[in-house]
Amino acid sequence: FVVDHRDELRRVAAELPQRDVTVFVRMASHNPDATYNLSEKFGASHDDTVALLREVANLGMEPALAFNTGSLVRRPDAFVNALRQCQQVLEVAQVPVRQVDVGGGFPSDYPGMKSEPWQAFFNAISATRQALPLLHNVELHAEPGRALIANGMSLLTQVLHRAGDRLFINDGIWGSMVEPMLSKGELRYPSRVYRNTTLLESDDRSFEVFGPTCDSMDRLPAPLPLPGDIAAGDWIEFGTMGAYSLSNRTHFNGFFPDNFVEIAGADSAPPAVS
Incomplete structure (x- = not known):
C-alpha cells in the first residue's frame, strides 16, 4: 500500500485485520528539470x-518510503537529491x-531532448544509497515504464488533406499523440514520410499538423519539419511512440486507433536523432 495522508493510512488500517503488510509513505520530491512534475497531486x-x-x-505495519522525481527526468541528480531527502526524513523520524x-522517470531520447544514459542513473542511485547510512542496506524498487517501452512502437498516420503549410492527418492529440500537448511542445516524436513504400527525402518545410476531430485544439503544439512535397495520401511514421500513446487514446468523435502490426527488431523506427 502507498499513502501520503493520515486519513488514507487510517482507512487502510481499518480495512486490514492483519498487520503483516508494508505501507510505503510517498514523499513529495520537487524536480524542476522533469518534463512533468508528479509531486503536485x-x-x-x-x-x-x-x-x-x-x-x-505504531500500527504494527512495516513502514517504507517512496517518491517520484517526475516523468522524463534527464539527469540523475533528481534521484540523488530525493534519496538525500529520504535520509533527512529518516534521521528525524527515527523509524528504520x-x-x-x-x-x-527514467528517460528515453526524443528529438531535441538528449538524456544521460540509464547506467548513469543506476550508478548515481547505487552510489548515493551506499553513501547514506540509513539507506545503504535498503532494498530499492523502481518503475521504469517509459524507459522500457518508448522505442517499442511506431505510429503510422496518413495525410488526409494538405492546405499550404497545414496538414490534416488521421490521428492527433485525442488519439495517440497527447504527450506533445501535455509537455507544451517540449516532447516531439521523430518522423519520416512515405509515398506508398518510397521514403520522401526532399528538403524539409515546417508544417502545422492537425488531427481528425472537430476540435480546433486537436493539433500538434509545435511545427513539424517534413518533406516539402508531402501530399494527401502519404504516410507519416512517428517513432518512439511506445509510452503513453495507447494508454491515453480516446474515442472522441469516434476515432480510435486500433490496428496493430508486430515487427520483430531491436531498433526504433525512425530513430530519435537529436
Whole structure:
C-alpha cells in the first residue's frame, strides 16, 4: 500500500485485520528539470512524511518510503537529491525502513531532448544509497515504464488533406499523440514520410499538423519539419511512440486507433536523432 495522508493510512488500517503488510509513505520530491512534475497531486511534505512513518510503525505495519522525481527526468541528480531527502526524513523520524521505491522517470531520447544514459542513473542511485547510512542496506524498487517501452512502437498516420503549410492527418492529440500537448511542445516524436513504400527525402518545410476531430485544439503544439512535397495520401511514421500513446487514446468523435502490426527488431523506427 502507498499513502501520503493520515486519513488514507487510517482507512487502510481499518480495512486490514492483519498487520503483516508494508505501507510505503510517498514523499513529495520537487524536480524542476522533469518534463512533468508528479509531486503536485501526490506526495507528503517532510514533516508529514515523518509523522506518517511513525504512525505506520505504531500500527504494527512495516513502514517504507517512496517518491517520484517526475516523468522524463534527464539527469540523475533528481534521484540523488530525493534519496538525500529520504535520509533527512529518516534521521528525524527515527523509524528504520527496509524498502525505498525510487519511482519512475527514467528517460528515453526524443528529438531535441538528449538524456544521460540509464547506467548513469543506476550508478548515481547505487552510489548515493551506499553513501547514506540509513539507506545503504535498503532494498530499492523502481518503475521504469517509459524507459522500457518508448522505442517499442511506431505510429503510422496518413495525410488526409494538405492546405499550404497545414496538414490534416488521421490521428492527433485525442488519439495517440497527447504527450506533445501535455509537455507544451517540449516532447516531439521523430518522423519520416512515405509515398506508398518510397521514403520522401526532399528538403524539409515546417508544417502545422492537425488531427481528425472537430476540435480546433486537436493539433500538434509545435511545427513539424517534413518533406516539402508531402501530399494527401502519404504516410507519416512517428517513432518512439511506445509510452503513453495507447494508454491515453480516446474515442472522441469516434476515432480510435486500433490496428496493430508486430515487427520483430531491436531498433526504433525512425530513430530519435537529436
